[in-house]
Amino acid sequence: MKKTIVSISILLGGIFIQAQLLNPGFEKTENNYPTDWSNKILDLYEMKADNVVKHSGTNSLQISSKKESANELQTFSQKVPVPGKGLRKIEISAYIKSENVQGNIALWTQVRDEKKNMIDFANSVTQNHKVSPNEDWKKYFLEFILDDQANYFVLGGFLMGGGKVWFDDFSVSEIPFSGKPASKPAIKYIDEFKSIVKRNSIFKDKIDWNTLEANLQKLSNGMETVDDTTPAIQYIMKALNNAGDNHSFIDNKEYSEEKKSNKSSPIEPESKLLDKNIGYVMVPGFSSLNKEVGNAFAEKIQHMIETLDSENTIKGWIVDLRPNTGGNMYPMITGLGPLTGEGTLGYFTKDGKSKSNWSYKNGKSYNVKVSKPYTLKKQDQKIAILIGPSTASSGEATTISFIGKKNVKTFGQPSAGLTSANQAYRLSDGKTLLLAITYEMDRAGKKYMGKIEPDVLITPSTDKNIDAEIQKASAWILE
Secondary structure, eight states: OOOOSSOEEEETTEEEEEOOOSSTTOOOEETTEETTSOOOOOTTEEEEEESSSOSSSSOEEEEEESSTTOOSEEEEEEEEEOOSSSSEEEEEEEEEEEEEEEEEEEEEEEEEOTTOOEEEEEETTTTTOOOOSSOSOEEEEEEEEEOTTOOEEEEEEEEEEEEEEEEEEEEEEEEOOOSSOOOHHHHHHHHHHHHHHHHHOTTGGGSOHHHHHHHHHHHHTTOOSSGGGHHHHHHHHHHHHHTTOOSOEEEOHHHHHHHHSSOOOSSOOEEEEETTTEEEEEOOOBOOOOHHHHHHHHHHHHHHHHHHHHHSOOOEEEEEOTTOOOBOHHHHHHHTHHHHOSEEEEEEESSSSSEEEEEEBTTEETTEEOSSOOOOSOSSOEEEEEEOTTOOTHHHHHHHTTTTSTTEEEEESOOOSOOEEEEEEEOTTSOEEEEEEEEEEETTOOEESSOOOOSEEOOOOSSTTOOHHHHHHHHHHTO
């Protein structure tokens, strides 16, 4: 029997409440498609009710690609009210079966408030419940910890790639919290994490700590190990996000160690001479914290600048930070030192009053240094900085390092808006919390708390052969 739309039963001594999910087993159909589910079907796919292959009842939802090489994302979804009140643990589940799949399958959910703002999101990959392709019926689920801010879900599934997949028996249920107190190791780890945030976050005063701590106590019940504390840690991170922090994040133990290794950046900087002797340098994101790797990255950028400047009569420079997603800022600004110039490039500040600077001098910025720092033949040339939505975090700090300098203009689209500085806090289980602890200011003292708006806003060309930002920047340089 299929589950009814709304059911209440006793489960493990607590109340089990299923949300008002309509047609959860795809039993009702219209024109061979289940009612109450969205049905925007892409050209490369077919989506329909299947009365032959199903987990239970009479139907399932089938998605199939028309071509093996299909590489689009075919989704389906339904808007569902969030059940219950107060702090809740909600499970969203479905049964999935697939054949000949070359690509990805997943459940996905957006959590939205009454103003339709998305306050949480997850899919099978982000919650580490990856759907195994080409297997028989198996139950998969997503879990969310919600409070009264959550108003409704938009939930569903998708197939990305070729093959055929079936979904059946969706369920949205409230799962009761454990009544058993958390273990000492679990409590200690949660307190360790909470204390770091409470002492150091620039958003700490925007968090209701009394409510958060009461909810953490309820949420942590039943947790035995440090690994069990993940929902509590995610709840603290969600509180930070709701307070306005969209920059803090956690690196797992493996990635934290990889940043210290001698691996080079996966994307290397590039340089070239543009028409009419304009020097072009592209600086990508750089994540490594290894000193030797950082020095080599900076040396490579300075060598590019030196080669362009010494072998040509340069009329101006273009620094392309559009693909710079951030990481470690110091190798970036050390490499660009000949263009930023020496001295203070910007400041870190918590309140806009007290501040500490970052700078470049004698080929060095913080702990990154080049062996033979280069000086431009001409110091007053125009420099165009290209930015866009992917210019983020340290990419934005590198942009700020130029703002306020004579003969500098920014071109492109607004940046990502991660203009805060993160401090790394090593946790007892080997993970690292990268916490936003200061805002950033340019050399003129302007404080940044969001996106960097370019001096010249440019709509990118739809023609792949035309780079509108480079064209506009070049025209400005040659004026």
